[in-house]
Amino acid sequence: xxxxxxxxxxxxxxxxxxxxxxxxxxxxxxxxxxxxxxxxxxxxxxxxxxxxxxxxxxxxxxxxxxxxxxxxxxxxxxxxxxxxxxxxxxxxxxxxxxxxxxxxxxxxxxxxxxxxxxxxxxxxxxxxxxxxxxxxxxxxxxxxxxxxxxxxxxxxxxxxxxxxxxxxxxxxxxxxxxx
Numbered sequence: 001x002x003x004x005x006x007x008x009x010x011x012x013x014x015x016x017x018x019x020x021x022x023x024x025x026x027x028x029x030x031x032x033x034x035x036x037x038x039x040x041x042x043x044x045x046x047x048x049x050x051x052x053x054x055x056x057x058x059x060x061x062x063x064x065x066x067x068x069x070x071x072x073x074x075x076x077x078x079x080x081x082x083x084x085x086x087x088x089x090x091x092x093x094x095x096x097x098x099x100x101x102x103x104x105x106x107x108x109x110x111x112x113x114x115x116x117x118x119x120x121x122x123x124x125x126x127x128x129x130x131x132x133x134x135x136x137x138x139x140x141x142x143x144x145x146x147x148x149x150x151x152x153x154x155x156x157x158x159x160x161x162x163x164x165x166x167x168x169x170x171x172x173x174x175x176x177x178x179x
Contacts, residue, residue: 068165
């Protein structure tokens with residue numbers, strides 16, 4: 001029997017619902033996209049995929065890492081890696097408004113990976129994603145800490161701000177996770 005469009009749509013929905021039901025609770029939030037009225041739910045877009053989660057700032061000595069993070073996104077997105085940046089002013093290095101943050105990311109560095117509106121990434125006010133990451137690993141001590149999570153939401157490895165996106169330690173960890 002040939003499947004109908006409706007049965008294919010229902011199958012797609014049940015697969016998505018199944019993937020979302022297996023997704024860790026801390027990823028199942030509607031997070032506000034940077035300088036947008038849209039939201040993103042990581043369970044819907046990245047359930048079962050490895051994640052590279054980065055706390056970012058637009059006026060920091062490490063801001064040039066946006067370029068390398070975009071390169072990682074382009075290199076590994078088709079293999080399943082989902083790169084997501086969380087803008088944060090926890091270290092007083094973020095622009096005064098979201099429009100400026102977006103300009104720095106998109107115009108200065110060509111960022112196309114998902115960026116989340118500014119939120120806290122450390123302490124008791126950390127957003128739900130970073131609360132879980134911090135409980136599994138160590139909370140960021142500065143901007144541009146990189147956390148590599150497996151498809152089940154477990155932190156596999158933490159990389160400090162000083163580890164550039166092109167560093168072999170980071171790319172080797174990504175490639176090992178994608179195998």
